[in-house]
Amino acid sequence: MSSVADSRRQVLDRIRAATQNSAATVEQVAGAYEALPRGYVRHGTMTVRARQERFIERLREYDAEVVECATEELAATIAAQLAASGRQKFVAPAALPAEWLAAGFDWKIDRGLAASDVEQCEGVLTACFCGVAESGTIVLHHSETEGRRVITLLPDWHLCVVRASQIVETLPEYFDKCSEQGSEGAREQRSREQGSGELPRLVTWISGPSATADIEMTRIKGVHGPRFLHVVVVEDRDQGLGTRD
Amino acid sequence: MSAVVEHSLTDRPVLDPALAPPFPVAALPVLRNPQLRKNVAHAIDVIQAKRAHLVAEKTDWQELRAAASAIKDEALAHLDAYLTQFEGRCTTAGGVVHWAADAAEARRIILEILREEKADEVIKIKTMTSAEIQLNPYLEAAGVRTYETDLAEIILQLGEDEPSHIVVPALHVNRSQVREIFARKMGLPDLSDEPKLLTAAARNYLRQKFLSVPTAISGANFLIAETGAVVIVESEGNGRMCLTLPRTMITLAGIEKVLPRFQDLEVMLQLLARSATGERMSPYTSLWTGVTPGDGPQKFHVVLLDNGRSSILASKKERQTLRCIRCAACMNACPVYRQTGGHAYGSVYPGPIGAILTPQLEHLRHAQSLPFASSLCGACYEVCPVKINIPEILIDLRAQVTDQERKTVGKFFDPMYVGLRAANVIFSRAWMFHAAQRMGRMGLKLFTRKDGWIHSLPSVGGKWTQTRDLRGLPKETFHQWWKDRGQSSKGAREHGSEAR
Numbered sequence: 001m002s003s004v005a006d007s008r009r010q011v012l013d014r015i016r017a018a019t020q021n022s023a024a025t026v027e028q029v030a031g032a033y034e035a036l037p038r039g040y041v042r043h044g045t046m047t048v049r050a051r052q053e054r055f056i057e058r059l060r061e062y063d064a065e066v067v068e069c070a071t072e073e074l075a076a077t078i079a080a081q082l083a084a085s086g087r088q089k090f091v092a093p094a095a096l097p098a099e100w101l102a103a104g105f106d107w108k109i110d111r112g113l114a115a116s117d118v119e120q121c122e123g124v125l126t127a128c129f130c131g132v133a134e135s136g137t138i139v140l141h142h143s144e145t146e147g148r149r150v151i152t153l154l155p156d157w158h159l160c161v162v163r164a165s166q167i168v169e170t171l172p173e174y175f176d177k178c179s180e181q182g183s184e185g186a187r188e189q190r191s192r193e194q195g196s197g198e199l200p201r202l203v204t205w206i207s208g209p210s211a212t213a214d215i216e217m218t219r220i221k222g223v224h225g226p227r228f229l230h231v232v233v234v235e236d237r238d239q240g241l242g243t244r245d
Numbered sequence: 246m247s248a249v250v251e252h253s254l255t256d257r258p259v260l261d262p263a264l265a266p267p268f269p270v271a272a273l274p275v276l277r278n279p280q281l282r283k284n285v286a287h288a289i290d291v292i293q294a295k296r297a298h299l300v301a302e303k304t305d306w307q308e309l310r311a312a313a314s315a316i317k318d319e320a321l322a323h324l325d326a327y328l329t330q331f332e333g334r335c336t337t338a339g340g341v342v343h344w345a346a347d348a349a350e351a352r353r354i355i356l357e358i359l360r361e362e363k364a365d366e367v368i369k370i371k372t373m374t375s376a377e378i379q380l381n382p383y384l385e386a387a388g389v390r391t392y393e394t395d396l397a398e399i400i401l402q403l404g405e406d407e408p409s410h411i412v413v414p415a416l417h418v419n420r421s422q423v424r425e426i427f428a429r430k431m432g433l434p435d436l437s438d439e440p441k442l443l444t445a446a447a448r449n450y451l452r453q454k455f456l457s458v459p460t461a462i463s464g465a466n467f468l469i470a471e472t473g474a475v476v477i478v479e480s481e482g483n484g485r486m487c488l489t490l491p492r493t494m495i496t497l498a499g500i501e502k503v504l505p506r507f508q509d510l511e512v513m514l515q516l517l518a519r520s521a522t523g524e525r526m527s528p529y530t531s532l533w534t535g536v537t538p539g540d541g542p543q544k545f546h547v548v549l550l551d552n553g554r555s556s557i558l559a560s561k562k563e564r565q566t567l568r569c570i571r572c573a574a575c576m577n578a579c580p581v582y583r584q585t586g587g588h589a590y591g592s593v594y595p596g597p598i599g600a601i602l603t604p605q606l607e608h609l610r611h612a613q614s615l616p617f618a619s620s621l622c623g624a625c626y627e628v629c630p631v632k633i634n635i636p637e638i639l640i641d642l643r644a645q646v647t648d649q650e651r652k653t654v655g656k657f658f659d660p661m662y663v664g665l666r667a668a669n670v671i672f673s674r675a676w677m678f679h680a681a682q683r684m685g686r687m688g689l690k691l692f693t694r695k696d697g698w699i700h701s702l703p704s705v706g707g708k709w710t711q712t713r714d715l716r717g718l719p720k721e722t723f724h725q726w727w728k729d730r731g732q733s734s735k736g737a738r739e740h741g742s743e744a745r
Contacts, residue, residue, distance in 0.1 A: 008344040011500065011551045015325045018558035026330045026470065026505070029323040033505055036315045039308035040512065058525070112539055115456055115490055135525035148540045149489045149531075153482065172511040179508075199472050199507045201338070201534040202541075205514070207526035210482040214397040214413060215420050215440040216284075217291035223396060223444055224451065225482025225529060 042176075044134070044169025048237065051133045051169045055162075056233060058136025062208025063221055064229040071236050074161070075099045078125065081159055081230055087122035091151050095144030100125060100161070110151050118150050123157035124226075129200075131167040131233075132174050138162065138231065139174060140204045149204060158226040160206075163236045258407045258588035261379065262607050265591025267614035272589035281417050285409070285586040288416035289577050295523025296574065296628075303519070312512045314632040317568035320470075320503055321558060327470035327503045328549065334473025338535025340545040348378035351550050355380065355462065355495055356387055358546055362493050364389060364460040368451075370477065370484045371395035372464025373411050373571060374497050374550060376593040377606075380462070391462075392454050394483035396447050403430040409587030409595060412521045412573040417586050451483070461487035461542070465498035466570070467513060468547075471506040474534040475547065478517060478527045485529055494542035499550050501567040513570060516630035520572035553606035563638055566601050568631040573598075575625035575635060581618055590615060597625035601638045609645060616642035660705045679724075686718055693717035 016022065026033075046054065056066045069077040079102035082090065089106045091113065101107050108121055127145040128138050138160055140146045152158055168174050178199060210225030221227060256274075259265045275281055300306055320327055332342045345351035359367060367384065369375065369391055381391045381402075393402045397415035401408060404426040408414030415423075424438035427446050436446060463484065467476040475496050477484045488494055504513065510532075518527045536545050558564050576582040576596025587595030592603040592612060600615040616639045625635040651662050671677045692699045699715040701707065709715060721729070 007346045007350060010346050011344050011549070011555060012325050012328070014551065014555035015328070015500070015558060018555050019322060019324060021323060021325060024323055024326045026323075026326050029319075029326055032323070033319055036312065036319055037308075038312050038512075040305040040312055040515075041308075062528075119456060132526075137526050142540060149485065150540075153485050153489055171515055175508045175511045200532070201472075201474070202537055203530075203532040204485070205526060205530040206528065207518075207524070207530075208528050210480070211528050212396045212444055212481045213291075213522070214395070214400070214415055215423055215443055217288050217413070217416075218420075218440040220441050220444045223448055223481035223483065224394075224455070224486050 040172070041170060042172045044173065046133070046169050048164075052164055052167055052233065054169070055131050055133035055136060055167050056231075058133065059138075059208070059229075059231055062136055062229070064136070064208055064231055066231045066233060068233045068235065071234055074232070074234050075102065077232055078102055078159065078161070079104075081232065082123070082125070085123060085157055085159075085228075085230075087157060089121045090123045090125055091118055091121040091147075091155060092125050093127075093145055093147030093151065096125065096127065110147060113151075115150055115154065118154045121151075121155045123159065124151050124155040125159045125161075126152055127161050128166065130174050130177055131162045132171055132205075133167055133169045135171065135207055137171075138206045138229075140206065141200045142202045142204070149202065152204070152206075153225060156222075156226055157228040157230070158209075159230045159232065161232045161234060163234045165237050167233075257405055258409075259591060260376070260407045260588070260593050262592050262603050262611040265612070268585075268589055268591070268618040269614065271591055272585040272618075275585050275589055280419070281586060282584065284417050284419045286583060288410075288413060289583055292413070292523055292577050296519060296577070297523075299519045299523055299525060303515070309512055309516055310630055310632050313516055313570075313630055314565075314568055316504060316509050316512060317570075317631050318565075320505055321501065321564055321567055324500065324503070324558065327505055328500060330470040331468050331473055331503050332549075334471070335535055335547055336473070338473050339537075340473065340535040340547055343546060343548045345548050345550045345552070348550075348552050351378050351497060351548050351552070352380055352383045354548050355497065356384065356389070358493070358495055359384070359389055359460060362460050362544075364493070366390040366392065366454075366458050367460045367462055368392045368394055368454055368458045368487050368491065369398070369461065370463040370479070370487045371398050371414070372462070372497060373408070373593050374464045374499055375462065376408060378497070378550070378552065380497070392451070392458065394451055394455070394487060395479075396444060396481060396483075399447050399450070400426060403427065407588060408593060410573060410576060411571050411594060411596075411598075417588070451486075455483075455486040455490055459492040460495070461491040461493070462495045462497065463487060465496050465502050465547075466517070467510065468498055468503040469507050469510075469532075470503050472534055474507070474532050476510065476530065476532045478514070478521075478530045480522070480528045482529055485531055488531060488533060489541050491542050493544040493546075495546045495548065497548045497550060499552075500554050501569075517570055517572055520574040520628065520630045553608060556608065557605045562641055563601075563605060565631075565633045566598075566605060566638060568633055569598055569602065570631055571598075572630055574628040574630065575633075578624040578628045580620060580622060580624070585618075590618065597635045597639075598633070601633075601635055601642060604642055604646070609642075609649060613646045613650070616640075616646060664705060682722065686722075689718055 059066050078100050082102055091108045091110055094111050126147045129141040130139040209221055209227055209229040210223050211221050212223045213219045335342050343354045384391050393399050400415040400423050409417045420438045423443050424436055428434055428436045431450055465475045466478045518524045536543055557566050575598050579597050582596040590599045592599050594602050600618050604612040604615050619639050621636045623636050650656050656662050671681045697717045702710045
């Protein structure tokens with residue numbers, strides 16, 4: 001084990017000799033970091049409706065199936081999607097709203113299922129943390145409604161519910177949302193000096209179903225991850241509900 | 246299938262810079278293999294077109310590049326601080342961080358972990374760093390069976406071939422070649438060459454492995470110092486399988502992969518997929534932090550690899566090499582790579598980035614021919630998402646290689662170096678220069694044919710005329726013309742005639 005400690009010292013010494021820095025801490029170099037140029041687009045300029053349409057358009061470009069519905073139609077929409085899939089056995093995260101778990105299907109609720117049990121399921125239903133319109137990305141932080149990573153991986157068919165209010169336009173807006181989310185929620189549980197307490201431990205950014213272009217650059221949908229990605233966009237914003245009333 | 250193609254697949258390319266032949270020698274068989282060149286050109290054309298389209302839609306592309314290069318420069322300038330922060334945060338989150346000074350140490354650490362886990366098989370996410378340290382042959386020799394899980398890597402592993410590109414490593418292999426390999430190695434004689442069915446064959450081949458092999462090895466696209474997290478960008482889901490299902494996960498990462506903060510991903514992720522595969526985002530990007538109870542591997546190791554990287558840091562100019570995020574845009578844009586493919590570079594890192602990275606990782610002891618494998622056209626610099634000035638470094642490395650070479654005894658009497666030493670003396674004295682010029686003109690006249698061209702020169706001059714003709718010298722030099730012109734124009738004014 002001593003040789004391992006030696007290597008650590010050796011690598012760090014080489015780096016310090018090369019950069020001509022004595023051992024610094026990130027706190028000491030925070031000023032240099034804060035001064036970095038960030039001239040790129042941070043906030044989008046689209047209207048709420050345009051943003052939602054862009055999100056859906058981009059998802060469809062990736063061969064994802066998308067349907068929109070109002071909040072009160074959600075349970076029925078989910079049930080219709082499940083039925084249309086022609087599948088019977090589904091897995092769901094533990095804290096999903098009960099009304100999402102449509103009757104007439106076999107539900108396995110994930111409270112630490114073995115991978116082999118998840119593998120038996122034909123589909124999975126989850127919520128998400130966020131949607132990014134510009135790239136058509138669904139972001140999972142793997143909370144109690146988004147499920148452990150394994151359940152959105154093994155089943156061949158994934159139905160994901162995205163609330164319209166969760167959609168941001170740009171990727172930087174997602175990162176802003178992460179720090180906001182942290183400051184309201186997890187902050188109290190973790191010590192502030194740890195600094196990283198509020199940022200997500202697990203993230204999966206999904207931009208369309210599993211794919212490969214390794215053979216002659218021909219895009220093939222579905223290699224190891226779910227081959228089918230279905231998305232329900234729920235109109236939960238005030239404007240949206242207003243027009244329906 | 247022609248005999249040439251069979252030959253290229255069975256003759257395993259050498260990607261160890263210590264053993265590989267020089268670039269011009271290694272490139273020859275490829276240049277004579279039309280099938281391989283066609284495969285490479287097709288793949289590159291497809292990616293290039295997709296990339297160009299998606300880069301054009303980003304109005305802030307240049308600002309993103311500027312931010313990305315600044316972020317990487319900051320990470321490199323204070324690399325010790327960010328690495329130790331990463332180590333601390335990853336350890337707090339339940340990971341174990343190892344430091345490897347060189348390739349041998351990294352291999353040893355990984356094998357020790359596997360021995361501790363009593364692992365005799367391991368599943369792998371595509372990692373060029375693992376190829377750099379030649380991990381697979383080492384593990385196989387130690388009795389650990391390795392299973393590559395990326396489709397391209399399966400093609401190469403089963404075909405006993407080597408990667409020729411860092412993002413699409415099997416782009417030199419076409420569908421009928423893939424069919425032949427899969428049919429033979431998976432025992433599927435009736436397999437069709439439809440990419441969809443070939444992909445399905447790979448899925449079936451690996452499914453049980455994913456569910457049963459308890460140990461996985463990955464590389465890393467990014468390490469986050471602020472949180473101790475690791476990020477992997479992929480398309481197929483084989484990466485997610487490997488980082489979710491096994492009990493134990495080992496990540497091998499070069500020390501230059503660290504980013505200061507989580508938020509830096511907002512820049513890198515916008516640049517990487519667009520540059521690499523011409524997508525807005527890759528289908529799957531995964532981030533994990535140490536060990537999460539109940540979700541994914543419960544044992545997690547990170548091996549931080551130096552292997553020559555810290556010495557690249559020392560030169561301010563060469564340091565930018567370490568900004569590289571391995572998108573491969575430079576090789577896709579390179580007119581030389583397009584003709585030769587990747588194997589000619591004799592390294593797992595081909596193309597322009599390989600031409601500067603490999604010789605530096607080898608401390609210029611090997612791969613000295615690579616900095617010369619470029620036309621210096623600058624296309625690589627233009628597309629690089631982290632603004633690595635590759636041509637500038639190529640020129641600098643050429644100078645270093647030349648300096649190193651001319652100091653060796655054997656090169657002292659080399660006609661080129663004798664000539665250059667003589668030129669050094671002659672060029673610094675005007676009378677010697679003019680005298681030499683007169684002699685040179687007389688000499689060249691002997692080789693100038695009637696058509697006004699020189700087709701063949703002896704000795705070092707032959708290196709030029711081997712591949713191109715040289716225009717015969719004009720009747721007078723510029724100096725002579727200028728002098729005469731002065732006289733004749735004076736004369737013209739005096740005589741009022743014969744203005745030139």
